[in-house]
Amino acid sequence: MLMKADPTPLAPAADEGTPVSVKIRERLLAARQRFHANDNIADYIEPGEMEALLDEVEQKMQGVLDSMVIDTASDHNTANTARRVAKMYVNEVFKGRYSRGPSITEFPNAEHLNELMIVGPITVRSACSHHFCPVIGKLWIGVMPNEHTNVIGLSKYARLADWVMGRPQIQEEAVVQLADLIMEKTQPDGLALVMEASHYCMAWRGVKDMDSKMINSVMRGVFLKDPALRREFLALIPKRNGY
Numbered sequence: 001m002l003m004k005a006d007p008t009p010l011a012p013a014a015d016e017g018t019p020v021s022v023k024i025r026e027r028l029l030a031a032r033q034r035f036h037a038n039d040n041i042a043d044y045i046e047p048g049e050m051e052a053l054l055d056e057v058e059q060k061m062q063g064v065l066d067s068m069v070i071d072t073a074s075d076h077n078t079a080n081t082a083r084r085v086a087k088m089y090v091n092e093v094f095k096g097r098y099s100r101g102p103s104i105t106e107f108p109n110a111e112h113l114n115e116l117m118i119v120g121p122i123t124v125r126s127a128c129s130h131h132f133c134p135v136i137g138k139l140w141i142g143v144m145p146n147e148h149t150n151v152i153g154l155s156k157y158a159r160l161a162d163w164v165m166g167r168p169q170i171q172e173e174a175v176v177q178l179a180d181l182i183m184e185k186t187q188p189d190g191l192a193l194v195m196e197a198s199h200y201c202m203a204w205r206g207v208k209d210m211d212s213k214m215i216n217s218v219m220r221g222v223f224l225k226d227p228a229l230r231r232e233f234l235a236l237i238p239k240r241n242g243y
């Protein structure tokens with residue numbers, strides 16, 4: 001009786017064993033795309049790779065704990081810390097690096113509105129690129145709509161802010177990135193942003209100053225050209241409170 005031969009085993013894929021972070025990095029380099037801490041790299045991640053990335057970060061984080069001489073094998077509190085920290089970075093606090101931006105519903109500006117609109121305070125949560133310590137603060141956004149362009153739903157400003165702040169940032173660059181994004185999405189006649197935040201790298205560690213905050217602003221379009229409009233926006237922002 002003729003026996004059917006075993007099928008030839010498939011040759012291992014050329015990139016088998018290559019860490020997923022290396023594959024993503026190679027794509028970014030081939031596309032000459034920047035991948036600084038506050039850049040979004042979602043376009044270079046293929047379906048299914050986020051799970052592998054999470055596993056890789058967990059493994060490396062376990063190495064950090066080992067090097068810190070923490071006995072994660074018998075310490076019940078740190079047994080799963082490597083996994084928890086990996087999930088926190090990749091799926092939560094730095095999700096804005098790995099996920100695509102929020103979808104933005106646009107509504108026709110039927111009444112051709114072109115009056116100042118302010119939204120805030122929006123709570124922003126980020127982490128500094130230098131120490132990965134939390135940056136927690138408030139953000140106010142002033143928009144001078146263009147009577148001919150569409151308007152976006154109010155909640156979308158907070159969603160866009162969450163996406164940009166969900167990356168290791170420095171505050172000056174974070175507000176500029178957010179301003180560029182809102183300008184691109186809504187094309188208003190003017191845009192004003194003010195952000196005030198506590199930097200825990202200054203409070204929890206380092207200089208250990210609990211009270212100082214960083215405040216910065218970005219003005220675009222008519223807010224740059226019209227000092228009266230700029231004053232109106234700043235006067236309408238409610239007095240900032242501690243948080």
Ligand SMILES: Nc1nc2c(ncn2[C@@H]2O[C@H](COP(=O)(O)OP(=O)(O)OP(=O)(O)O)[C@@H](O)[C@H]2O)c(=O)[nH]1
Binds near residue numbers: 129169170172201206
């Ligand atoms: N400009 C700016 N600086 C920031 C921001 N977040 C944190 N920093 C600062 O970045 C600096 C990093 O400084 P380094 O001197 O390299 O780090 P370090 O030796 O740990 O500094 P110390 O915090 O002074 O202990 C610190 O002065 C932080 O306060 C930010 O959003 N913008």
